[in-house]
Structure formats: C-alpha cells, structure tokens
Amino acid sequence: DQQVKQNSPSLSVQEGRISILNCDYTNSMFDYFLWYKKYPAEGPTFLISISSIKDKNEDGRFTVFLNKSAKHLSLHIVPSQPGDSAVYFCAAEGHTGTASKLTFGTGTRLQVTL
Amino acid sequence: KAGVTQTPRYLIKTRGQQVTLSCSPISGHRSVSWYQQTPGQGLQFLFEYFSETQRNKGNFPGRFSGRQFSNSRSEMNVSTLELGDSALYLCASSLWGVREKLFFGSGTQLSVL
Numbered sequence: 001d002q003q004v005k006q007n008s009p010s011l012s013v014q015e016g017r018i019s020i021l022n023c024d025y026t027n028s029m030f031d032y033f034l035w036y037k038k039y040p041a042e043g044p045t046f047l048i049s050i051s052s053i054k055d056k057n058e059d060g061r062f063t064v065f066l067n068k069s070a071k072h073l074s075l076h077i078v079p080s081q082p083g084d085s086a087v088y089f090c091a092a093e094g095h096t097g098t099a100s101k102l103t104f105g106t107g108t109r110l111q112v113t114l
Numbered sequence: 115k116a117g118v119t120q121t122p123r124y125l126i127k128t129r130g131q132q133v134t135l136s137c138s139p140i141s142g143h144r145s146v147s148w149y150q151q152t153p154g155q156g157l158q159f160l161f162e163y164f165s166e167t168q169r170n171k172g173n174f175p176g177r178f179s180g181r182q183f184s185n186s187r188s189e190m191n192v193s194t195l196e197l198g199d200s201a202l203y204l205c206a207s208s209l210w211g212v213r214e215k216l217f218f219g220s221g222t223q224l225s226v227l
Contacts, residue, residue: 006156032213043118043204043218044157089157093213101170102147102212106156 003027004092006105013112019077021108023090026071030092030103035064035075038087038107047088048075080112116140118207120219128227132193135222139186139207146188147212148180151202151221160203162212163188169211192224200226 005024013019023033031052036044050057050064050073057064063076077084087107093100119138127133139146148160159172163182180190186207192199202223206216 034215036216036218041220043206043220044216045218046215049215091157100162100211100213101172102159102216104149104157104159106154 002106003030004090004103004105006088006090006108008108009106010109010111013080013110015082015112015114016079019075019080019084019110019112021075021077021088021090021110023073023075023105024071025073025092025103027092027094027103028071029094032093033064033066033073034091034093034102035062036089036091036104037084038089044089077110080110082112082114085110085112118205118217118219120203120205120222122222123220124223124225126225126227127195129195129197131195132191133195133224135190135192135203135205135224137188137190137205137207137219139188139205140217143207143209143217144186145208145211146182146186147206147208147216148188148190149204149206150174151204152200157204159212160190164211195226197226200224 034049035047038044066073089107091104121136145164147162149157161171166182177193182188202221204221206218
C-alpha cells in the first residue's frame with residue numbers, strides 16, 4: 001500500500017521555466033513533509049520541508065505548497081537550471097506514539113533541458 | 115565535517131548467504147536510519163536507531179536486522195539472502211530523528227545472484 005505517491009515518473013522542463021513536481025498522500029496522520037533530491041551514485045540530499053500547520057514554505061528557488069484537504073503537496077522550482085536534473089523524492093512523517101517513521105514516494109526524474 | 119560513510123560501496127552475494135553493511139554517521143549525530151531503494155519502489159524505510167535503541171521498524175521480514183553501537187555507528191544485517199534483496203541500501207544520520215534534515219551516505223549497492 002503506497003501511502004505516498006508520485007504519479008509522474010519523469011518530467012522534462014526547459015531551462016528558465018518552472019518545474020512543478022507533485023506528491024499525494026493517503027495517511028491523514030502525516031504532519032510533516034520533506035523533499036529530497038538525488039543524483040546518480042550519490043545519496044539523497046535534503047531540499048525543503050513543510051509542517052502541516054503551514055501551506056507554503058519557500059527557500060530561494062524552491063517553494064513547497066501543501067493542500068491538506070486534498071492531501072497533496074507540490075514542489076515548485078523557479079527558474080529551473082540544468083543542475084536541477086535529478087530524481088526528486090517527497091517524504092511524509094507521522095508519529096505513532098513516540099515512534100517517528102518516514103515514508104517516501106517512488107520519485108520523479110526531472111530533466112532540465114537547454 | 116566528514117559526511118555519512120557507508121561501507122562497502124558494492125557487494126555481490128549469492129542466494130542464501132548473509133551480509134553486513136556498515137554506516138558511520140556524522141559526528142554528534144545520534145539517529146541513524148536505513149532505507150532500501152529499488153527501481154519502482156522508491157526508498158523504503160527499514161529501521162531507525164537512536165542511542166543504541168531501535169525506535170521504529172518498517173515492514174520488512176525478520177531477515178533484516180540492525181544494531182547501533184555506543185559511538186553511533188550502525189550495522190545492518192540481512193540473512194538468507196534472496197534475489198529480491200538486490201537493491202541500494204542507504205543510511206542516513208541526524209541529530210535527533212527522521213523528522214529533521216537527514217544526511218545520507220552514498221549507499222551500498224547489493225547484488226544477489
């Protein structure tokens with residue numbers, strides 16, 4: 001049962017344009033969300049996060065939007081650069097008692113073309 | 115500050131064997147979590163350790179186990195390997211837990227023949 005879904009396996013965007021990566025979740029207990037970027041042969045690196053008490057968080061070119069009623073979040077990259085070409089994973093965190101567990105989506109491969 | 119170090123980088127085993135993977139977290143980080151990455155499945159949470167105690171475990175069979183030492187270094191063990199265990203195994207460290215920014219190692223690529 002995939003509780004965090006990234007329905008687009010790949011996305012191609014021209015340099016300078018906006019990249020929008022989407023993520024849907026099913027578990028209403030999730031209350032914290034993160035995005036990670038992964039280059040080949042490297043471990044993922046943290047990009048940005050958002051708590052469920054907010055609906056937007058911005059960090060430079062990266063903005064994450066959270067729509068709790070739709071159980072949907074999106075990552076916007078503006079403007080897109082060739083170095084942004086990577087696989088992007090969204091992740092959701094929720095507590096079960098004191099235990100904290102991170103659930104990842106399957107990833108979206110972003111290619112930024114010249 | 116040194117990053118998260120995972121050894122070995124590549125490993126080839128045959129079915130039925132067992133394997134131990136190692137992870138050295140960033141100095142001062144007490145939380146170490148492990149993930150399995152396979153094509154089409156994304157990253158799946160295996161378990162998290164904090165101060166030598168397993169705090170949480172994902173939905174993996176008992177063949178997957180781990181431990182954490184007093185210096186926060188962690189090992190993961192897979193016994194009776196199956197073909198489906200072929201994957202990239204990633205570990206990540208943080209100060210307190212998975213809710214904060216995780217620092218990942220480059221992973222161990224395990225191939226089971």
